[in-house]
Amino acid sequence: MPRRFAKKVKSMKNGTIKVGGLARVEGEGGLYLKIKGGTVVDVRLEIFEPPRFFEALLRGRSFSEAPDITARICGICPVAYQMSAVHAMEDAFGIEVGGPLRALRRLIYCGEWIESHALHVVMLHAPDFLGYPDGFKMAKDHPGVVERGLRLKEAGNEIIALLGGREVHPINVRVGGFYKVPTKRELAPLSERLKWARDAALELVRWTAVLPFPEFEQDYEFVSLRHPFEYPFNEGRLVSNRGLTISTRDYENEFIEEQVPHSHAMHSRFKNRARLPDGQGGYLVGPMARYSLNFDRLSPLAQEAARSAGLSPVCRNPFRSVVVRSVEILYACDEALRIIGGYEMPETPAVPVRPRAGTGAGCTEAPRGILYHRYRVDENGIIQEAKIVPPTSQNQAMIESDLRRFVQSNIGLSKEELGLRCEQTIRNYDPCISCATHFLRLHYESE
Amino acid sequence: MRKNQKPKLAVWKFASCDGCQLSLLNCTDELPALVERVEIAHFLEASRAVVKGPYDLSLVEGSITTPQDLKRIQQVRRASKVLITIGACATAGGIQALRNFKDVKEFVSIVYARPDYIETLETSTPIADHVPVDFELRGCPIDKRQLLEVIVALLNGRRPNVPAHSVCIECKLKGNVCVMVAHGTPCLGPVTHAGCGAICPSYDRGCYGCFGPKETPNTAALSRGWSRLGAGEREIMQVFRGVNAHAEAFRKESEKHEKRND
Numbered sequence: 001m002p003r004r005f006a007k008k009v010k011s012m013k014n015g016t017i018k019v020g021g022l023a024r025v026e027g028e029g030g031l032y033l034k035i036k037g038g039t040v041v042d043v044r045l046e047i048f049e050p051p052r053f054f055e056a057l058l059r060g061r062s063f064s065e066a067p068d069i070t071a072r073i074c075g076i077c078p079v080a081y082q083m084s085a086v087h088a089m090e091d092a093f094g095i096e097v098g099g100p101l102r103a104l105r106r107l108i109y110c111g112e113w114i115e116s117h118a119l120h121v122v123m124l125h126a127p128d129f130l131g132y133p134d135g136f137k138m139a140k141d142h143p144g145v146v147e148r149g150l151r152l153k154e155a156g157n158e159i160i161a162l163l164g165g166r167e168v169h170p171i172n173v174r175v176g177g178f179y180k181v182p183t184k185r186e187l188a189p190l191s192e193r194l195k196w197a198r199d200a201a202l203e204l205v206r207w208t209a210v211l212p213f214p215e216f217e218q219d220y221e222f223v224s225l226r227h228p229f230e231y232p233f234n235e236g237r238l239v240s241n242r243g244l245t246i247s248t249r250d251y252e253n254e255f256i257e258e259q260v261p262h263s264h265a266m267h268s269r270f271k272n273r274a275r276l277p278d279g280q281g282g283y284l285v286g287p288m289a290r291y292s293l294n295f296d297r298l299s300p301l302a303q304e305a306a307r308s309a310g311l312s313p314v315c316r317n318p319f320r321s322v323v324v325r326s327v328e329i330l331y332a333c334d335e336a337l338r339i340i341g342g343y344e345m346p347e348t349p350a351v352p353v354r355p356r357a358g359t360g361a362g363c364t365e366a367p368r369g370i371l372y373h374r375y376r377v378d379e380n381g382i383i384q385e386a387k388i389v390p391p392t393s394q395n396q397a398m399i400e401s402d403l404r405r406f407v408q409s410n411i412g413l414s415k416e417e418l419g420l421r422c423e424q425t426i427r428n429y430d431p432c433i434s435c436a437t438h439f440l441r442l443h444y445e446s447e
Numbered sequence: 448m449r450k451n452q453k454p455k456l457a458v459w460k461f462a463s464c465d466g467c468q469l470s471l472l473n474c475t476d477e478l479p480a481l482v483e484r485v486e487i488a489h490f491l492e493a494s495r496a497v498v499k500g501p502y503d504l505s506l507v508e509g510s511i512t513t514p515q516d517l518k519r520i521q522q523v524r525r526a527s528k529v530l531i532t533i534g535a536c537a538t539a540g541g542i543q544a545l546r547n548f549k550d551v552k553e554f555v556s557i558v559y560a561r562p563d564y565i566e567t568l569e570t571s572t573p574i575a576d577h578v579p580v581d582f583e584l585r586g587c588p589i590d591k592r593q594l595l596e597v598i599v600a601l602l603n604g605r606r607p608n609v610p611a612h613s614v615c616i617e618c619k620l621k622g623n624v625c626v627m628v629a630h631g632t633p634c635l636g637p638v639t640h641a642g643c644g645a646i647c648p649s650y651d652r653g654c655y656g657c658f659g660p661k662e663t664p665n666t667a668a669l670s671r672g673w674s675r676l677g678a679g680e681r682e683i684m685q686v687f688r689g690v691n692a693h694a695e696a697f698r699k700e701s702e703k704h705e706k707r708n709d
Binding site: 050056072124151169 | 461462463464465466467468469470472473475478479482487490491492493494495496497509512515516541542543545546549551553554555557558560561565567571587588643646647649650651652655657682685689690
């Protein structure tokens with residue numbers, strides 16, 4: 001039987017909630033939450049995902065290996081790693097990639113958004129709203145919804161597989177462009193599936209719109225890319241709803257990564273901590289930030305679908321991120337169709353690349369938010385230093401802040417219900433722990 | 448297997464990127480049928496419902512890199528009738544096994560300002576270094592068709608049909624022109640285990656070995672071929688030192704070229 005929303009049983013004045021082995025997130029982590037006298041005194045997102053030291057193992061490797069090596073940070077969003085890596089290297093070498101090659105990069109990124117978002121919306125997040133432990137059990141009562149979700153995911157995978165060679169860790173992305181580019185005729189068959197996917201995404205937006213959402217509007221500082229005329233994928237300036245507008249090269253002047261004892265993942269903050277209401281310097285990246293800062297850049301179809309789903313142009317309720325992700329799937333299908341329709345095969349699969357000594361930065365919109373890479377390379381293009389800041393590290397402070405506030409305002413819930421809602425609060429962010437560890441477990445402990 | 452009951456399938460994660468587990472969720476057409484046939488008893492990436500062991504079939508992703516995981520893999524083995532490793536991390540240590548060639552303390556201090564918060568082993572090692580493994584499925588990532596073949600075979604008590612020949616065979620079957628012979632593009636295909644479907648040569652690039660060494664690989668002869676195409680010692684060392692760096696044949700070959708490069 002599906003579990004329904006909020007039933008009040010025994011209120012929790014004192015105690016500790018621990019979730020060990022958080023499910024339906026990518027990677028290993030948990031939650032520790034301590035309540036004393038009806039007040040939340042400690043919230044920790046614990047990340048035991050073993051560290052893999054990518055920034056260290058990149059040293060001494062060739063610039064050309066960066067897209068293939070960094071893809072291995074995450075099996076769910078390898079394209080994002082490849083994109084940030086190639087843009088950072090191209091920044092270091094003074095290379096511009098335009099025309100159809102730029103369009104193909106945008107197209108493969110559309111594929112990753114569709115694939116990653118569809119998995120999260122239907123298989124990982126929706127079960128929380130409807131009270132199922134997973135998408136498989138949900139499929140027994142909602143077979144059409146789950147099948148449509150998996151087919152949508154497949155549509156995204158098809159784009160990645162065609163342009164990248166395979167869905168996970170694609171092999172065709174290189175600094176300067178691609179190893180091989182498709183002909184117009186090779187690309188065309190994607191359109192049929194994508195037209196179906198666009199309709200399916202529209203239905204998904206309508207389906208998510210009526211899920212039960214708790215009232216939980218938060219005053220976030222959203223950070224995302226903003227481009228003069230496009231919804232952001234690969235390029236743009238970093239902007240926020242509180243006046244930030246910087247070049248991606250200035251990322252490290254504005255933000256800092258800090259280590260905390262309970263986690264193998266870094267926490268990112270504004271260097272100037274006073275910016276945030278709680279004075280901690282946390283900020284939010286990802287679909288809600290992108291959407292709220294770039295609503296005017298969505299296609300008319302996506303804007304209309306968002307409005308019909310009851311979303312205003314700014315979304316501050318993280319539980320509604322499930323609707324925002326669905327709107328982004330719709331946009332990505334629409335955009336992919338536009339790109340395919342206008343595609344002309346470039347003369348060469350890549351622009352010439354001549355390494356030179358220097359430092360380059362790249363920041364692109366991974367499905368979960370901005371992903372920053374910086375490399376210092378020598379005159380032969382050998383990596384001397386690498387810095388990678390994944391979206392989930394940047395969102396950790398906000399996840400902990402959401403948890404603290406959510407628990408504080410729902411302290412009357414039973415232990416079990418509170419634990420489940422905490423997990424959902426975390427899954428609002430589609431956290432990718434594998435990425436952030438360079439990330440989560442909920443334990444429940446009574447005093 | 449328990450009579451009249453669905454076999455229990457478990458998926459375990461150690462140090463990895465989640466990509467191989469994701470391959471299971473990418474089996475859109477086959478997933479509903481699989482869920483009919485088996486009970487998903489432990490698969491944290493997809494479900495919060497955990498069924499107690501023992502498990503009929505365990506799929507293990509990831510390598511062993513922490514003191515806790517040394518203990519956890521023993522527990523997983525004890526709870527599993529059949530244990531299969533999936534992917535380059537679990538079968539060869541993964542890209543994170545690059546630490547095995549360096550001082551891990553240096554790695555920790557490069558990435559973390561407070562190394563004392565980090566618990567890690569000096570090496571990243573495959574699952575078979577620690578517990579008996581019933582079948583190793585290669586690839587970074589694994590191929591989902593091969594994964595289905597292995598699951599179906601083992602549930603039916605037969606040996607999986609996963610050929611150990613080289614990528615070259617797959618390339619020929621696809622009718623590709625040899626990138627190494629025709630284009631002079633260095634390729635690891637001749638020494639690399641088949642399974643991917645010769646993707647890289649099909650996209651005009653050389654294979655970079657993500658399925659690890661094939662049976663009886665002649666790495667020395669291939670290295671000479673790379674030299675003839677103008678690859679330096681450093682380049683040859685590094686191509687063997689990728690996602691399967693710790694696999695024996697690749698490790699030894701990379702060490703030879705490391706010495707020559709010194």
